[in-house]
Amino acid sequence: MSVTASERIVNLALFLASARRPVSAQEIAAGVAGYPADQNAAAFGRMFERDKEDLRHAGLVIEIDRSDTVERYRVDVDATFSEDLKLEPVEAVELRAAAAAMLGDPSFPYAEDLRIALAKLTAASDVRVRASAAVMPALSADEDPVAQGAAVAELTRAIGSRKRASFAYTGAAGRSSQRTVEPWGLFARDGRWYLVAHDPAADGVRVFAVSRVGELVVESSRPKTPDFDTPAGFDVRTWMLMPFQYGPHSREATLRLTGPAAHRATALVAGQGTLAADGRDAYLWRVPFADETLMARWIAASGPGIEVVAPGSLRDSLVAGLRKVVEQHG
Amino acid sequence: MAESPAAARARRLLALLPFLRRKGLVPLSELAAAVGTDEATVAEDLTVLSLCGGDERDPGQLIGVCVDGDTAEVFADLPALERPVRLTPVEARAVTAALETIGLDPRSPLLARLAVHAQRDVDPESVARSVRAAFRQDGQAAVIAALDVASEHGVVAVIGYASAHSGQESVRRVHPWALHRWRDSWYLVAFCETAQEQRTFRVDRITSVALTHDTFDRPEGLRDASPLPDFDALPRATVVFEEDGPDLNDRDWPGTTFDRRPDGSVVASVPYAGSGWLAGAVASRLGSARVIEPAHLREAVAGAAQRILDETARGSAAGSKD
Incomplete structure (x- = not known):
């Protein structure tokens, strides 16, 4: 029976976490179910790199031991695992209320991250975080909520990795223009998400309504190399004007x-x-x-x-x- | 780049593992609530996990879990990963953003503890500088939590409520039915014993919540309850705006129809539930809008404007004494 990609990633996590000493790529290829036996070294290497990246995204901190001629890998236990979390009863209620409202909000950009975060916090705490009976799914951004949520999620990644974003922007007068900007921050106000970005063509910082952003593309070349620097003192709160x-x-x-x-x-x-x-x-x-x-x-x-x-x-x-x-x- | 579906599923599977650390029976509903999905998804995820293991060469390393009906049985110790994993920076940001929307005080010890629970490179202050999902509304989280508890246990609550229109604070006995966040604001949908009807209260105008010993039954079908009323069932007022503007739209004036006249004015037919909201909205146009009918609403607008004038006069009188 073939092993799916998600099974292989879980297998790799279990293999690394249960190993008593750092393990080499060769041991991983032999011991972890899901890496094809007939795969060449380069193909294995690419697959293994991607899987490690996915494990980092899940929160596993993987250390590389370079003390020998071959690299070996292990899970950094202290950096990966948390202590127990003590929640006051009222805090558990606050968490579940926030979760009930935002997990069901089609415009909330971070629902999947929130879901995983709550699972981790629940696993670590002695209080059971139950579903809230009273709190209904929120509608924070009411115009085309799914599109706004998806665009904000994409722009949040661009802000984090400091990559340029291009989009067609429909101005207040209804005219559309193409922009390429350096995204600095995002905020929500009165049912709309806004992007604060440096616009090199306009030589200034502009505030864009995300609901008027279309055809959003974030620069994908060299994802780990930033395209620009966000000013050190930048604080999106100063742009949340009335x-x-x-x-x-x-x-x-x-x-x-x-x-x-x-x-x-x-x-x-x-x-x-x-x-x-x-x-x-x-x-x-x-x-x-x-x-x-x-x-x-x-x-x-x-x-x-x-x-x-x-x-x-x-x-x-x-x-x-x-x-x-x-x-x-x- | 967004994570692939396989990676997203693997992350969810890994988050499930610490819930399987004790041997025995676990209801699927409990696992579903813990990871924020439904029972069918959890059952599928557990079936996948039962095929996973630490070392291919050692069958003893497989995850010992099976699903039977609405229960999962854990029959072996996990090979690894039984301890909960720290929050990654994006997960910490998601929790912070969600807690912002219920108005959690930024000095709350909960946020400090969540930071301890996250990876070491998570800096809450730098998160706050780049993304804000809501404005600060100190104290609101405590009100929401109290109403959530009252609703869950079907306990009648006594709330202090500062009316938007009169400024008077009233004390009301309410049955908290549902809490809604819509745009920037939270609303409480409740049966008000004082008014003997269903009412919607803005949570930021609730000044206090006290639980009583009396109970009530929540009505069914509240998942569809909306803070917006059924406009077709409401009376309508005729309002004339001196000139058109970008704020004359269905979003700012829900349920309203606009008739744009050749002279540049706009005649609007506005549905209204209580006279207070519309009177305040017209009065705050400071003369660029007026109500034609009904007459009682014209009086309400004049009254609303006069109240603010009186307040301004009192303020200046108090100021001039200093």
Whole structure:
């Protein structure tokens, strides 16, 4: 009976992990079921390299012993295996809630990695992580979720290996253009994934909506050699701007958050600006803004509990706009 | 490059091994839950594993497992790999991203412990700098966990809820039925004893959860429950927008039909469940949108705008005293 590729990979893992001493390629070829007996050395070598790569991807750390004329291989036990994991009951619930929501989310890019990670954590912990009864599959990105999830998974690999990505991008005006960019980071906001990338043709950093990306191709030549360097201090969080922050000229607003707005302050400010406690139940939020109208609208939509401390012009636009609303509906 | 199907399956098979470290019977359902698949897939995977072994020349090294109905029997010690394997960098990133979406506090000891459980070259801070699956929403994870537990045990919960429209905080007795994440937000679908009807609550507006000693029965068929209402069953309002814009679309105004007029204005027919959401949405256009009918909604819009004006006046009065 022939041995499938996945069986051969498992066999190799068991062979390496049960060996009492480092083993040579020759011993592996003889002892591991699945390597064809009539295979030449070069073909075996290629197959063995790929299998080792797959084992690394599964988490096995394979050491190479070069102390002799032939290379020998063994599993690095300390680097591969984990200690037991102690989970508090509430943490087990948090994990299962996150898992129930995201494993079923067609737009979540890392479902398979999450599945394996949870299996490993469950195996290592004394708490049984059961399926959640209440949590439904999430829909984080609602437009063409499967395509967005797949593109984000592909772009995440490009970010990790620092390889260029090419795609057709449909701009806001509906026109499509071909881009080749250096992907630096990804973030999700209000149901959409965004790519932050350096665009050499435009000589700047651009934010692309992943739902408008088509025909994505990541540079596949020399996969282990990076095409570019991501700047050392790059942090995708600084690019997660709010709608009123896009524009050429930026000013600072100071808002006071009280009551319900204070309660959900970290969610409201979404990592932008600086948030400081102001008394016991309030915060002062200093935040850059570029579009006063959009900022005033955001305040009206996100309250109650948001007061404009400065600038005066922002408070004036908010008040004037609201008076107009009252008049129109009186 | 994405992993090949054979490699993906091998990774899943290897993740199953530590669950077979003790001899005896294991229900397939338990194994399926542990590795996040269904029982049929686990049964197939175990059959494949029963053909695997450490050394081809030694039949004693085969994995001793067989499937009988809905149970797996482990009848021999594993030849190796009985201990759980550390998380790889991509696996650590997947868990971090999933926990971000429920708003786990970044200082949570759970994240620190997961980092210990990962390979040594995993740096959580560098992961956070390149991929963010959600914004921080401190405290939300605890609320979700409490509601999940209440739902599982069918226990009535008392929640504090800050209304988006009035700013008033109310205390409600609810039967937590389902939790949904949709776009950036979590919603609780529940029967509200206070209102005596099914209600949807935004989780980030829930200020507290306390479990009671009373119980309830969860209704069937909740897997299809959606946070979006059935628009056909809802009343509609007529709203005029002064000018067209990219935000006048079905995504930002679910269920709405838009009639674009020659003078550049847009007349919209907007379904609404409660007047609060629509009143807030129109008021926050700051004059570029107005409700034509119904009359009670016009009053609600004026009221919403007046409340923010009053708040602004109070804020400036308080500020001027300093």
